[in-house]
Amino acid sequence: MIKTSIDERGAGANDDRARVSMRPSLQKIHDASITILRDVGMRFHHGEILRLLRDHGIRVEAQTAFFTENQIMDRLALAPAKFTLHARNPEHSILIGGDRTHYAPGYGAVFVGQGNGQYRQALLEDYVKLAKLIHCSPCFKVNGGILAQPSDLVQEEVPPLLQYCAAVLSDKCMLATVGGPTATEMVIDLLRILAGGSEAFIARPQVIVPINTLSPLQVDYNSLEMLLQYARNGQPTMISPCVMAGTTGPVTLAGTIALANAEALAGIALTQMIRPGVPVLYGFQSTAADLRTGGITIGGPERSLCIAFGARLARAYGLPSRGGGADNDAIDFSEQSGYESMMSMLITRLEKINFVLHSAGMSASFAAVSYEQFIFGLEILGMVERYKRGIKVTPETLALEAIREAGIGGEFLTKAHTLKHLRKEHYVPGIGHRVRIGLPYDEQMLKREIQLKLQRMLAEHRPPDLPAHALEQMRSYLADRAVSTETVDRLLDRSGAVI
Numbered sequence: 450m451i452k453t454s455i456d457e458r459g460a461g462a463n464d465d466r467a468r469v470s471m472r473p474s475l476q477k478i479h480d481a482s483i484t485i486l487r488d489v490g491m492r493f494h495h496g497e498i499l500r501l502l503r504d505h506g507i508r509v510e511a512q513t514a515f516f517t518e519n520q521i522m523d524r525l526a527l528a529p530a531k532f533t534l535h536a537r538n539p540e541h542s543i544l545i546g547g548d549r550t551h552y553a554p555g556y557g558a559v560f561v562g563q564g565n566g567q568y569r570q571a572l573l574e575d576y577v578k579l580a581k582l583i584h585c586s587p588c589f590k591v592n593g594g595i596l597a598q599p600s601d602l603v604q605e606e607v608p609p610l611l612q613y614c615a616a617v618l619s620d621k622c623m624l625a626t627v628g629g630p631t632a633t634e635m636v637i638d639l640l641r642i643l644a645g646g647s648e649a650f651i652a653r654p655q656v657i658v659p660i661n662t663l664s665p666l667q668v669d670y671n672s673l674e675m676l677l678q679y680a681r682n683g684q685p686t687m688i689s690p691c692v693m694a695g696t697t698g699p700v701t702l703a704g705t706i707a708l709a710n711a712e713a714l715a716g717i718a719l720t721q722m723i724r725p726g727v728p729v730l731y732g733f734q735s736t737a738a739d740l741r742t743g744g745i746t747i748g749g750p751e752r753s754l755c756i757a758f759g760a761r762l763a764r765a766y767g768l769p770s771r772g773g774g775a776d777n778d779a780i781d782f783s784e785q786s787g788y789e790s791m792m793s794m795l796i797t798r799l800e801k802i803n804f805v806l807h808s809a810g811m812s813a814s815f816a817a818v819s820y821e822q823f824i825f826g827l828e829i830l831g832m833v834e835r836y837k838r839g840i841k842v843t844p845e846t847l848a849l850e851a852i853r854e855a856g857i858g859g860e861f862l863t864k865a866h867t868l869k870h871l872r873k874e875h876y877v878p879g880i881g882h883r884v885r886i887g888l889p890y891d892e893q894m895l896k897r898e899i900q901l902k903l904q905r906m907l908a909e910h911r912p913p914d915l916p917a918h919a920l921e922q923m924r925s926y927l928a929d930r931a932v933s934t935e936t937v938d939r940l941l942d943r944s945g946a947v948i
Contacts, residue, residue, distance in 0.1 A: 475765055478758070481707035482714060486516040491666045491715045495673035498719065505722045516715060524718035530767045532685065532728040534591075535653045537643065538620035538913060541590045545685075545730070546769040548801050552808035552830060553591040553624060554583050555774075555818050556659065559598045562781040562812055562819035564896070571597035571818070576611060577618065577940055579810070581910040582823060582903070584619040588808070588830045594624030594659075597818050606932045608632035612639050613923055614937050620913035625658035625684075630674045635930060637678060642922045651683045654728050659771075659806070661734075662690045662712040664697040676716070680723040687771040687804065688716035689732030693745055696738040702751060706758050709735040717768065730804055732771040733759025745814050748778035748789030753796040760800035773797025774807030775826045778814045782821035786812050790822075791829050798833045824899045828879050835876040846870075 471479070490513040493499055499509055508515045531546025543551050560568040561575050579596040583589045593615035595607075602610060608628035615623060616639070626636055644650035660676050663669050668676075679686055690712040692698035698705035713731055720729045737751035738744065746752065756773045763770035776793040779786035797805055809826025810818045840846075851866035861867050880898040924934050 471765055472761070475758075475761055478703065478707045478710055478762065479765070481704075482711035483516075483518045483521065485666070485708060485711040486521065486715055487518075488515075489666060490515040491668070491712065493668055493673060493719075494670045495668075495677070498673050498677065501722055502719070514715070516718065521714050521718050524721040525714070525766055525768070527721040527725045528717060528729050528768055529726065531769060532654055534622045534657060534685065535655050536590065536620060536622040537616075537915075541621040543590050543622055545728075545803050547803075549803060550798055550801060551590060551804055552588050553804060553806045554579065554589065554594065554596055555807045555809065555811040555823075556624065557595045557598060558811065558816060558818035559600075560813070560817040561597065562817045562822065564782055564819070564821050566781050568781075568813070568817055570600040572601050573599040573614075573937065573940055575599070575818070576614060578820070578907060579818065579823070580615055580618040582820075582906050584621060584913070585906045585909045586827060588827055590621050591624060591657075591804075592619040592621040593626070593656075595626055602936070605629075605632065609635040609639060609927060609930075609932055610934065610937055612636045613927065613934060614941070616643055616923070617912065617915060617920070617941055618910075620915070623656045625656045625675075625679070627658065627671075627675060629671050633671075633675050633678055635927070635932070637682060638926060639923055642919055642926065654683065654685050657685045657687060657730075657804070659687045659689055659732070660716065662688070662716060664690055664692045664712065665708055666712060668712075668716065676720065677723060680720045680727045680729075683724065683727055685728035685730065686720060687730040687732040687806075688713050688720070689734050689771060690716075691734035691736070691745075693736060693738040694751065695740045696743055698735065700740075702737070702754055705735055705737075706755060706762075709733060709755075709759075710762055714766075729768070730771040731759070731763035731766060731768040733763070734772060735759070736776075746778055747776035747814050748785070748793070750792070752776055753793055756793065756796050756802070757800050760797075760802050763803075764801075769803040771802070771804040771806060773800070773802045773805050775809055775811060775822075775829055776807060777812055779812050781812055781817075782819050782825060786819075786822055787825060787829075790826065791832075794826075794829050794833050795836070798837050820903055821896070821899050824880060824902050828881060831879060832876060 492512045493514060494512060502514045503509050507520060531544060534543050534545055536542045559571060561571050562568060575597040576599055580592055583592045599607060608626040609632060611626045640656050641647050641650045644655055658675060658679050660672050676686055690709040692705045692709040694700055694702055694705040698708045717729050720727055735755045736747050739746045759772045760770050773793060775790035777786045777789035810823035812819050812822050848866055851864050855861055880902055882894060927934055
């Protein structure tokens, strides 16, 4: 049996690596994953990684590595069960692992929804707005990454410019912007400047980077180069297979989960060969394909089942987890985007996923981001958190004195007990409306409330503290590499983000 903290009550409060029996279904998936890694192997498109694998006793034929169970499990045992991700502002630092859940923004959308079923390409201005919204929302302690993929920047310069932009707009924990080897080097150098130098950067986890596999059973050169560079610098990665049942994985969910688990295990073991003890998240983004089109689907029950199994497997291995989100396949902000996002997010929270990417704003199966959907997502997060908080049963909350005072046929609206607890006990909708019979129905009411909240949040943004010398060092660094910050700076000045 492998180490696990799964039981019917959830992870152990005092020991994130408690040893109990694994559920039979998870054990079968684990065994199948080990068989895949032993008999089929996994292809790594990176010469240095292949040499590293050989040096650690892994059998490598051409570009394919074959792992035994001991080789996987011995390496997994080196990865921490929890770690702190440090923000520039310590108030936003977060502990990742155990039963804790932290929300992170959407990542990688190329398009922006227009609220009428139409899309446009994302612009740098969209990135700025989304970074400001995330900074102003108490739901998030994580910002940055590719909130939207700007089409008005030179694509090779997008990763370092977005990392620079995020540093100016927010002092929360940071996601890394991903790219090729040169872009990766520049992003890491910018992060070193923010950290105060190489030693300070390596000493503490300060940024987290998603690493996607190339299913089935491959990892490409750029992803492996990012994994190598971030792990060497002591920064956490999220190994995140996104196997699609029926296209890049078996049509049966059990087979797809076993395949994705094999990819995750190999990637996590690799991080511990690069730097033993470096933080790593067990990521799991697998889902079903729509076999009518071959496209990905993230709004159906199959996605939620994959979320659940991913979370349980992560706990079984004693690793912090990444997965879930406000996933939906809707064309744009709509009733469909609401009910699909709520199902996915509720399962995500109930299964105690530790780090939740795509927590608000995403639509169209990850292809687009929507401002309306972002505000909708904040409402969903509020409701899910209230549900997860549960009901506290104490003499005070049982309210026997208030019941005696009201007596038979009495009322509680004016009682002191009600006034004492009303602001914390119930969830109050931020944009939603509740039925008031007899008043005229206005189908535009919700959209107006969303727009008002958007405007309020954007107006609330204030630039966080950023030492002038760090700002100038970042600008100078990019200029030396022929990357101009002029366009970004003009937009930030206009938005009030730089004083």
